[in-house]
Amino acid sequence: MAKAEKTETSYSASDITVLEGLDPVRKRPGMYIGSTGPAGLHHLIWEVVDNAVDEAMAGHCTRIDVTLLADGGCRVSDDGRGIPVDPHPQYKGKSAAEVVLTVLHAGGKFGGAGYKVSGGLHGVGVSVVNALSTRLTLEIDRNGDHHKLEFKDGGNVDGKLEIVGKAPRDRTGTTVTFYPDPSIFEETDFRAQTVLERLQIMAFLNRGLEIRLADERPDRQQTQAYKYNGGIVDYVKHLNAAKESLFKKVVSYEVIEETMEVEVALQWNSSYNESIYSYANGISTIEGGMHEDGFRKALTIAVNKYARAANLLKEKEENLTGEDIREGLTAIISVRLGEPQFEGQTKAKLGNVPVRSMVEKATNAKLAEWLEENPREAKQVVQKAALAARARVAARSARDLTRRKSALDGAGLPGKLVDCSGRDARLSELFIVEGNSAGGSAKDARNPVTQAILPIRGKILNVERARIDKMLKNAEVQALIAAIGAGLAEDFDLAKIRYHKIILLADADVDGSHIRTLLLTFFFRQMKPLVEAGHVYVAQPPLFSTLVGKEKAYLKDEAAKNRFLEENPNHKNDFQRLKGLGEMDFDELRDTTMEASKRSLLQINVEQAALADEVCSVLMGEDVELRRQFIQTNAKDVRFLDI
Numbered sequence: 276m277a278k279a280e281k282t283e284t285s286y287s288a289s290d291i292t293v294l295e296g297l298d299p300v301r302k303r304p305g306m307y308i309g310s311t312g313p314a315g316l317h318h319l320i321w322e323v324v325d326n327a328v329d330e331a332m333a334g335h336c337t338r339i340d341v342t343l344l345a346d347g348g349c350r351v352s353d354d355g356r357g358i359p360v361d362p363h364p365q366y367k368g369k370s371a372a373e374v375v376l377t378v379l380h381a382g383g384k385f386g387g388a389g390y391k392v393s394g395g396l397h398g399v400g401v402s403v404v405n406a407l408s409t410r411l412t413l414e415i416d417r418n419g420d421h422h423k424l425e426f427k428d429g430g431n432v433d434g435k436l437e438i439v440g441k442a443p444r445d446r447t448g449t450t451v452t453f454y455p456d457p458s459i460f461e462e463t464d465f466r467a468q469t470v471l472e473r474l475q476i477m478a479f480l481n482r483g484l485e486i487r488l489a490d491e492r493p494d495r496q497q498t499q500a501y502k503y504n505g506g507i508v509d510y511v512k513h514l515n516a517a518k519e520s521l522f523k524k525v526v527s528y529e530v531i532e533e534t535m536e537v538e539v540a541l542q543w544n545s546s547y548n549e550s551i552y553s554y555a556n557g558i559s560t561i562e563g564g565m566h567e568d569g570f571r572k573a574l575t576i577a578v579n580k581y582a583r584a585a586n587l588l589k590e591k592e593e594n595l596t597g598e599d600i601r602e603g604l605t606a607i608i609s610v611r612l613g614e615p616q617f618e619g620q621t622k623a624k625l626g627n628v629p630v631r632s633m634v635e636k637a638t639n640a641k642l643a644e645w646l647e648e649n650p651r652e653a654k655q656v657v658q659k660a661a662l663a664a665r666a667r668v669a670a671r672s673a674r675d676l677t678r679r680k681s682a683l684d685g686a687g688l689p690g691k692l693v694d695c696s697g698r699d700a701r702l703s704e705l706f707i708v709e710g711n712s713a714g715g716s717a718k719d720a721r722n723p724v725t726q727a728i729l730p731i732r733g734k735i736l737n738v739e740r741a742r743i744d745k746m747l748k749n750a751e752v753q754a755l756i757a758a759i760g761a762g763l764a765e766d767f768d769l770a771k772i773r774y775h776k777i778i779l780l781a782d783a784d785v786d787g788s789h790i791r792t793l794l795l796t797f798f799f800r801q802m803k804p805l806v807e808a809g810h811v812y813v814a815q816p817p818l819f820s821t822l823v824g825k826e827k828a829y830l831k832d833e834a835a836k837n838r839f840l841e842e843n844p845n846h847k848n849d850f851q852r853l854k855g856l857g858e859m860d861f862d863e864l865r866d867t868t869m870e871a872s873k874r875s876l877l878q879i880n881v882e883q884a885a886l887a888d889e890v891c892s893v894l895m896g897e898d899v900e901l902r903r904q905f906i907q908t909n910a911k912d913v914r915f916l917d918i
């Protein structure tokens with residue numbers, strides 16, 4: 276990042292506005308840093324880094340170094356202008372630097388000729404970090420001198436600002452070294468991964484700024500450097516790296532106005548998910564807000580306008596919806612403005628109304644231009660959205676059909692369902708069994724009062740892409756919906772489910788893994804409350820059996836087998852590998868999967884189901900290389916799907 280030489284808003288000590296002392300911070304730390312847990316602890320680092328980033332945004336800083344010190348402290352060093360060292364006009368006998376570190380809100384961001392835009396989360400400044408530290412050392416390189424000032428016990432100045440030597444040639448900058456106060460924080464151990472993730476995003480959002488982390492703590496040594504000359508374009512590429520992008524180009528534009536600016540980068544991938552990440556002054560706005568609203572609205576209009584003009588959307592055809600257009604979209608929206616208002620439950624929603632029309636106008640103009648200039652890519656975007664629209668319509672009609680069917684049939688249950696005789700849903704279990712033969716043996720081994728069997732044929736696997744409309748038309752899936760009996764999608768009514776345990780029973784092979792993934796995707800998309808309430812399970816039959824006397828013992832996996840051998844050294848090494856579900860005999864099936872006290876079930880949570888959905892959209896595509904990449908990057912999480 277080049278240091279700006281043009282608009283030198285010269286800063287003197289008199290520009291630093293003075294508000295209040297530090298006592299309130301120690302009394303109510305939560306008010307200033309959110310919490311005294313890990314989030315609050317890391318907030319200390321963010322506060323100092325944000326100040327350095329402010330220097331970068333003002334064009335004066337090119338590099339920030341964060342060091343997690345071996346003695347538990349944290350050092351943040353930048354090559355900005357350095358905090359002013361001259362005497363402060365209002366605080367007689369104090370340097371401006373001392374005032375910045377001991378007075379709340381005295382960062383140079385409030386009033387005066389300071390920054391137009393600043394990041395600091397609550398704009399409270401580095402003094403808060405000082406207040407919550409047992410020790411803080413401030414070093415400033417400015418005017419050719421190396422200055423030092425120390426604080427202890429929550430921001431009490433320890434001596435005076437002194438020149439302790441010469442600054443390295445031409446160097447200016449600020450270094451803050453602090454030690455979080457253990458009497459304030461639940462724990463004071465920084466987590467490198469948390470810091471890395473944040474620093475990387477800061478680097479993405481500040482094109483060209485180099486940010487480094489050095490972890491010097493014993494046994495945790497590592498260094499990492501982030502610098503992105505492409506800024507948020509690189510961010511989008513990073514997010515889409517493990518996905519199949521629709522085309523190589525990343526769309527990007529920026530508009531800079533007097534009081535605010537917006538930067539957008541976006542690219543579509545072949546998945547069905549929308550990933551929009553928005554930021555205001557470098558702070559993640561996960562609840563969205565004005566910038567996202569403006570973007571969404573303009574995106575929908577621009578793409579529809581283009582599609583009509585280019586005759587990709589015929590006169591009689593309906594407009595593409597925003598949701599259709601955003602299918603598979605990865606986008607970063609970054610805005611900077613003077614006084615961001617953060618609203619919403621977690622204060623992560625941008626409330627400044629003028630931002631909406633700025634982003635909207637910028638997107639309208641620049642995206643329209645991009646579409647005009649890139650007709651090949653524009654066509655791909657429209658075609659993908661049109662496909663999404665068709666799938667959406669098909670899904671709706673498939674749902675309607677399913678709905679009508681179940682209305683006509685009354686309580687009509689699918690013919691393939693071998694239902695249980697008991698009527699208490701809380702005690703009832705539905706086994707979804709892959710393959711008819713497995714269904715047959717499960718039927719013999721079940722408890723007919725509480726256990727129902729629904730065989731599903733592998734044919735469902737032919738759905739080569741996990742399009743919900745295709746799944747809904749599938750007879751097997753329709754039987755499943757009818758058997759569960761609670762409708763689907765927005766009509767799904769958890770109170771009506773006919774079984775409190777829905778148990779997926781599929782072989783431990785590739786086909787079994789596919790069918791599990793597909794079914795979990797289906798539940799995730801169409802019966803989410805079922806997953807959320809913990810009604811979905813995967814049965815995990817053991818891999819081995821062995822005879823102990825006359826009794827058969829089951830061993831879950833290789834590890835269990837080894838443990839068993841260690842504990843029973845005299846056992847003759849005679850183990851049987853259990854065959855697929857279909858080939859298990861009556862006793863085996865009952866003891867490993869049907870008999871509640873002996874079996875092992877994995878309860879599926881929403882994160883796991885969401886992962887299945889993700890896996891589906893990538894894995895069911897034809898791109899083998901991409902599939903391999905995805906599995907590699909997500910190996911740990913995907914494994915459960917391959918039980």
Ligand code: 0RA
Pocket residue numbers: 284285286287323326327330353355356357358359375382383401449
């Ligand atoms: C007040 C005024 C100026 C810069 C800063 C504070 C400043 C604070 C921090 C905290 C970490 N790094 C920082 N770098 C700068 C403006 C200085 C000028 O106009 O020369």
